[in-house]
Amino acid sequence: MLQIILVLCLFIALVIPIGRYLYHIADNKKTFADPVFNPIDNFIFRICGIKKEDMNWKQYALALIATNGVMILIGYIILRIQNLPIFNPNNIESMEPSLSFNTIISFMTNTNLQHYSGESGLSYLSQMAVIIFMMFLAAASGYAVCMAFIRGIAGKKSLGNFFVDVVRVITRALIPLSLIVGILLVGQGVPQNLSANKTVETIEGKYQDIAMGPIAALESIKHIGTNGGGFLGANSSTPLENPTVVSNIIELLSMMVLPGACIIVFGLMVYYRKKEEDIGSNKNKNNVLFGGEGRTIFVAMSILFLIGLTVCYLAEKAGNPELAEVGLSQAMGSMEGKEVRFGIAQSSLFTTVTTSFTTGTVNNMHDTLTPLGGMVALLNMMLNVVFGGKGVGFMNMALYAIIAVFICGLMIGRTPEYLGKKIEGKEMKLAAMCIILHPLLILAFSALAVSVSAGVDGISNPGFHGLTQVLYEFASSAANNGSGFEGLADNSYFWNITTGIVMFVGRYITIIIQLAIAGSLMAKRRVNESIGTLRTNTFGFSLTLVMVVLIFSALTFFPVLSLGPIAEHLTLWR
Structure with missing residues (x-):
């Protein structure tokens, strides 16, 4: 428990200063790093011909899709020709077409x-020019959209410029933080080289191949950018990616700080916008650490996170009753699929964090979790509002906030308002579409997978657990999480194509809808608060948000969860 408390306290200590720094980046304010980064940014703007012109939501969305589309094409070509002797000391062959499609969609979204094993499926050229590069660009694209969304709902006059936002996020946040984390990981023993794999003789007198390569570089942006793809097939459970408890804590904090910081950005942007309206200038404003609106959402997310963490930890600590029946000790809980150096606490925390913050990296095999522990990981991705990566959790929670104020407004007979803007039919239709899309992708494609032979053939564990495997695969894809429940034979045409479609739609259609909501709210006139205005910066509204999320998720996912992890749990503990 002390290990878990330590990590959470470090998270709170780091997220506020990093959030304030990210706010200054998003709002184009002065930072201590301007003398270093301004010349770099201006040089990139000049050679790329980037004009710092404001965009409306349609232009912003088009710039995102066009840029990502070009990178998808380039990355696909590299994967198909990676057998060339360029940074390919291990002589890796070219990737098969459907797997190339799935991989490039996966990393660009x-x-x-990963439907491949990194050490045997990719050359160093692909690891660097496709995987690591995409990790930077995909993360920067997501954070740029989040900043634009925050500007729109917070009442700024412009959504900003996509290209400017991407450059500033990469140069001022992702690269510096990745360098720091990379150095720390190298200090813990994570390899960083371009050498060929090493063949060594083991103590037993046998021979084993030890993977080499730019592992630390990938590990740093993998967590900072909430990406999650491992250099190796076993991901952060292997000592080459995550050798010690210290490296485990570094990776945990790395994937937590920027998603949490996005909520700080929102709170500060709303707070300072209100102060500007009150005093008419940017001067003489009181400095705050958080901002009331941001604190409300942060508290709601924290409640959901702590509920999930508690259930996962207690479920793994309780272990498997079948072992007790045959006389085996349950004192250590369920250690199946977990690394001894991490144990129950670090494994449960990592599982909850990676699925809450939609990173997807794993330090244990989720397929071996107890039914309730696996359900926590699954439900975090189904909700997709518990912090989330790249600001996704905040944007989705903001949609629930819009629905919450709409419901509360109807109850008191007033036009719903959020952050001084009226919530009308257009916003509600868009929010409903966005919230419905996520479960539709998960449930519809899961139904397809268990209805056709191509899908059923990939299920290795029939029964309740097999259904959970299928649900997890599509929930991970729709939430752009990427963690694998494992157990599926997923490197096939069916699974490569269907999950590729789900990842693409789950990413880009959702972003377009959210930008449309931000653009709609930004164009509305502000209304003054009155005695009947619902206050959305209180602890009471945090609880309202939690209840709205739980009610919607219960109505949507409880039936299928009952057929999967819940039924498996009841059978196990009969």
Whole structure:
């Protein structure tokens, strides 16, 4: 428990200063790093011909899709020709077409779902020019959209410029933080080289191949950008990616700080916008650490996170009753699929964090979790509002906030308002579409997978657990999480194509809808608060948000969860 508390306290200590720094980046304010980064940014703007012109939501969305589309094409070509002797000391062959499609969609959508094993499936050229590069660009694209969304709902006059936002996020946040994390990981023993794999003789007198390569570089941006794809097939459970408890804590904090910081950005942007309206200038404003609106959402997310963490930890600590029946000790809980150096606490925390913050990296095999522990990981991705990566959790929670104020407004007979803007039919239709799309992708494609032979053939564990495997694969894809429940034979045409479609739609259609909502709210006139205005910066509204999320998720996912992890749990503990 002390290990878990330590990590959470470090998270709170780091997220506020990093959030304030990210706010200054998003709002184009002065930072201590301007003398270093301004010349770099201006040089990139000049050679790329980037004009710092404001965009409306349609232009912003088009710039995102066009840029990502070009990178998808380039990345696909590299994967198909990676057998060339360029940074390919291990003589890796070219990737098969459907797997290339799945891989490039996966990494461009910041999902990082892997139907291949990194050490045997990719050359160093692909690892660097496709995987690591995409991790930077996909993460920067997501954070740029989040900043634009925040500007729109917070009442700024412009959504900003996509290209400017991407450059500033990469140069001022992702690269510096990745360098720091990379150095720390190298200090813990994570390899960083371009050498061929090493063949060594083991103590037993046998021979084993030890993977080499730019592992630390990938590990740093993998967590900072909430990407999740591992250099190796076993991901962060292997000592080459995550050798010690210290490296485990570094990776945990790395994937937590920027998603949490996005909520700080929102709170500060709303707070300072209100102060500007009150005093008419940017001067003489009181400095705050958080901002009331941001604190409300942060508290709601924290409640959901702590509920999931508690259930996962207690479920793994309780272990498997079948072992007790045959006389085996359950004192250590369920250690199946977990690394001894991490144990129950670090494994449960990592599982909850990676699925809450939609990173997808794993330090244990989720397929071996207890039914309730696996359900926590699954439900975090189904909700997709518990912090989330790249600001996704915040944007989705903001949609629930819009629905919450709409419901509360109807109850008191007033036109719903959020952050001084009226919530009308257009916003509600868009929010409903966005919230419905996520479960539709998960449930519809899961139904397809268990209805056709191509899908059923990939299920290795029939029964309740097999259904959970299928649900997890599509929930991970739709939430752009990328963690694998494992157990599926997923490197097939069916699974490569269907998950590729789900990842693409789950990423880009959702972003377009959210930008449309931000653009609609930004264009509305502000209304003054009155005695009947619902206050959305209180602890009471945090609880309202939690209840709205749980009610919607219960109505949507409880039936299928009952057929999967819940039924498996009841059978196990009969």
